Amino acid sequence: MAVEQLRRDVFDGSALRADFPVFDRPHRSGLPLAFLDSAASAPKPRSVIEAVADAYGHHYANVHRGIYELSEDATARFEGARRAVARFIGAPSDREIVFVRNATEAINLVAFSWGRTNVGAGDLILSTQMEHHANLVPWQQLATETGARLEYVAITDDGRLDLDDLRARLAQRPKLLAVGHVSNALGTINPIEEVSRLAHDAGALVVLDAAQSVPHMPVDVTRLGVDFLALSGHKMLGPSGIGALWGRRELLEAMPPFMTGGSMISKVTLEGTTWAEVPLKFEAGTPAIAEAAGLHAAIDYLEGIGMDAVRAHERFLFEQARDALAALPGVRLLGPESADEHAAVLSFVIDGVHPHDVATVFDHHGVAVRAGHHCAQPVMARYDLPATTRASLYVYNDLDDVERLVSAIRATQTLFGTA
Amino acid sequence: MAVEQLRRDVFDGSALRADFPVFDRPHRSGLPLAFLDSAASAPKPRSVIEAVADAYGHHYANVHRGIYELSEDATARFEGARRAVARFIGAPSDREIVFVRNATEAINLVAFSWGRTNVGAGDLILSTQMEHHANLVPWQQLATETGARLEYVAITDDGRLDLDDLRARLAQRPKLLAVGHVSNALGTINPIEEVSRLAHDAGALVVLDAAQSVPHMPVDVTRLGVDFLALSGHKMLGPSGIGALWGRRELLEAMPPFMTGGSMISKVTLEGTTWAEVPLKFEAGTPAIAEAAGLHAAIDYLEGIGMDAVRAHERFLFEQARDALAALPGVRLLGPESADEHAAVLSFVIDGVHPHDVATVFDHHGVAVRAGHHCAQPVMARYDLPATTRASLYVYNDLDDVERLVSAIRATQTLFGTA
Amino acid sequence: MDNLYRDFILEHYREPHNKGVLEPHDLHFADSNPTCGDEMSMTLQLDDAKQRVVDVAFDGRGCAISQASASILTDELRGMSLDELRAMDPGDVVENLGVPIGPARLKCALLSYKVLQGAVIGAEARWPDEADVLAGGSAP
């Protein structure tokens, strides 16, 4: 796509800031807030906050079990949110959507339920060197408990999945490949359609960590060809405390439950228990009811913009930021060069300044970024870095934010005498 | 306590209804809502709804990892909520409070982490016939997976724990006793101080399901002498999607993690992982951030009333309701007679009318109750009932609600021709 | 509500048709309503070709809606073929009750349908999608 064409798709991020109350909050720097940490968790638009408040205020009761108006209302809205999630990610059925706390729980659910049933001693599981700890440590635990082997697909110097290495490891016919769609530590967008095809040809299931993709680009589970997908509400403008696991129905149906308790049973006796149908089988206890309403509102907000427009907007901002950083001496950006392979997540290092100090100096300039290992320590080890600074962009950001980032880098270099 | 004295402690529930927006909602019956299903989940006061909205609107960012003003603010509030929970249940340290989704997850956490480590083939685990499925099915699963034996402490005809049976089973030196503080199906308040003493004398740990007690009476983990305690925010006027596990620090420290991922690690390499300190070790991924703020506000609201006053209020209403039901022919109340042993949870049957039909008829009279097995099928089996109707009371209820209950029963009996 | 508990519903509840257990029988299935635990069983006798229903009975305790639904449904089954049973639309079962069924009582109204499907196609029978049934959609 030419920049010309992109510019046409691009909307004015600053105009959207009016929808997000957090930008009204005075910052201690006296400057307006340049929020560049959406990859960690996103601010909430007023419509989401109000949907949650309205759910609590006027439509709240426990779901699924109440024979009275309020509970019927709450249940219908809760199931409506499930349908919205299903539609948003192209799931064939809303029965394939399991509400969980976050992407981490979604992946743990697969590791505990599918993993403990289908993986045995000597079996191979594949993860990658690029994963967030959420898509790595649960597989380490599974391997430790079952005696399975765990291997990691290598990544290239410019931060892409090494597809040759993937092919070589798939030749050993692993049971499962756990892979991220977008790396939160590098910004890399992985070619999941191709990866799934390779994995399936090798007989492996694909667990996709979509925590960083679903909020930022069109995602369709059928097109991607994966078997499980994990997402978090809070990264897509929705509430904390809610996320979703999508899984192919026949896989979910064959899996044993993970947590057990109320709502997920069919019949309990002192001798034993039978399970409810999916997705309830995986939703033990009272779920995040009002948070589901908020997630629904977040999806409505994003669909109002259009996920193609969200992606085009972020792509444009990424290219501008990438080029601006390239012009700064002593600054190095990680991850692929091409905007086709790089989401609006800029992970960089400034020579001579530790990322923690970078973030503190930035904060005093009203620029909120993340510094550290981004829950991806193996990525840091791969590039022999203690940490990086990460600026991540979303719908409410604009070119001003990119400029604020550049000036903050310059100010940091001046303070530390490295420029 | 004499009724005289109780009356003095009693406040006007109807006055509190102004704090709860749900009572402004028009009911399809045209009548004001008599909400008698708080044991399933409680309505939220405006202060809780606003605390959640304020957290999302002005203090929201991911916690624990951000080096910028907003994240520091969010983290301080999140940890402040943890301290509030600790104080509310008399926990010696806020590091002993693990945030989870709900009481169900709290119990599952103990069953997976403590259970999988400490329970082996042939070991005995005790639960009771009175438990909610949340405090029963996880132990069945643990027993099935480890080869441990699971036995259930019997209950008496009037719905109390059979302490002789408890003593006899404890003589077999079980590893653990999983017991509820207040039964949601019978209303029974169990004598936990005594039960803990007996269990500890027999060398067993005590897991207390306090989902139905913490919202309704003063609870102090030290005084009760238990080892773990589970609670749900949504039953105590707080948000859905948040609950807490309390555990004695040395137990929590010795336990392996349950779910794994970000935030709960100390160091991750491709070869293996070390864990963060408690409670973070048990909080994988992004927690329910704004919901913690709401839970804090709910605790403030309850402490504003005073938990002694809450208990006295409910005790008074229970006695009135119990006596009113006793005067109705064809109505039978389950559980102990004495208000000392019975929370404001009235589980009853109407001869000749199925509880589902009762609830539907009640709904058309603007009275919201629960009908079914209350996620306690073994209790139903114990009394050979398919289901019961349950009316449960909380701070916003008053004597009018008790009268509404009585008239609804009469109307049901008339409709079904059983009176 | 007065709409829901019309006299004929209460009559089916008090004096259900086809209640009991057929012995011998060709088909049998029992299931429960997961939201309340109410159990229902059904027994069917088929013709010699094992193609059509000759007789049917249901058993179990439950609410007025589930009992009336089973009573009304079983009245319809004699003479029907197994293929017709399999093709039955859960929305029609609910509609045949002749009273307005909301989401909270839908499983009560559908329990007899679910048990019948279990008898015909076995344990893989699934609860129909509630949203579809309420929207007047067709079978799952």
Added chain:
Amino acid sequence: MDNLYRDFILEHYREPHNKGVLEPHDLHFADSNPTCGDEMSMTLQLDDAKQRVVDVAFDGRGCAISQASASILTDELRGMSLDELRAMDPGDVVENLGVPIGPARLKCALLSYKVLQGAVIGAEARWPDEADVLAGGSAP
């Protein structure tokens, strides 16, 4: 911020005191800041009675705050007894830095203290309670 990155902090960062590894040594410990993964190690040489610090060095890479904190802390340790080290107040370590440390950077400022405690009391050493330290309270 200009308060935080005062000249002497940046000087300690650029030219830290007591950096390196002592060989031989009597005590050694390494740990990392769980929020960022930065690692630090410390080696100590004790007197013949194994009671007092004769020499100390720290190693590892990290931010200006953790490096300056280690540099300043290690400057103080020579001549101190093990009992004095154990009794050290984490709040004092932070205060000795001489710049305002907020909650987000507290672990950076305390990493050297945590590693020192590990060297003296072993792996059971725990991170001090942050709320206590920020409130100016005493050791955990």
